[in-house]
Amino acid sequence: MNVVDSSGWLSYFAGDGNSGSFAKPIEAIGELLIPSITITEVFKNILRQRGEDSALLAIAHMEQGKVIALDSELSVDAAYYGIEYKLPLADSIVYATAQKYGATIWTQDADFKGLKNVKFYPKSKAP
Numbered sequence: 319m320n321v322v323d324s325s326g327w328l329s330y331f332a333g334d335g336n337s338g339s340f341a342k343p344i345e346a347i348g349e350l351l352i353p354s355i356t357i358t359e360v361f362k363n364i365l366r367q368r369g370e371d372s373a374l375l376a377i378a379h380m381e382q383g384k385v386i387a388l389d390s391e392l393s394v395d396a397a398y399y400g401i402e403y404k405l406p407l408a409d410s411i412v413y414a415t416a417q418k419y420g421a422t423i424w425t426q427d428a429d430f431k432g433l434k435n436v437k438f439y440p441k442s443k444a445p
Contacts, residue, residue: 319421321351323412324359325441326424331364331376335442336426343424350383353415355408357385386415405429 320343322330330340343350357377365373386392392414399417400410409429416423416435423436430436 319351319419320346320349321353321412321416321419321421321423322356323409323423323425323427323430324356324363325426326439327356327360327376327380328363329426329442331360336439339437339439340424343422347382351415351419351421352380352383352385353412354385354387355411356380359408386419392418403433 322340322343326336326340327344329336330344331337357380360380361373361377364376388396388411392411395414395418396407396410399405399413400407403410403413405413406429409427412423413430413433415421421435423430423433424439425436426439426441428438428440431438
């Protein structure tokens with residue numbers, strides 16, 4: 319199973335230098351988990367930069383994977399991971415989701431660097 323955090327989704331949609339690194343897990347729909355917080359982050363970013371139509375198209379693509387809602391169990395786990403690894407709130411939710419499902423996180427976000435089951439790609443410039 320795979321979880322692509324919002325930085326990976328935004329790279330993929332932008333077609334930047336790392337977009338190819340995120341194509342494999344994103345396009346493997348049957349293995350793709352989408353923490354609901356990731357939808358919020360990606361929608362907000364694309365809405366601000368490219369408008370509502372582009373944001374809605376992005377979310378429609380994301381929802382082809384299995385969307386994981388934030389429930390009380392994940393919320394508590396995220397709090398623990400946030401403290402243990404000093405993760406910001408959204409990142410701790412993404413990490414808790416991946417841990418619950420034994421998934422690999424694909425990211426450009428340095429907050430995840432060095433954590434278990436994380437494929438980290440330093441941010442790249444556009445081609």
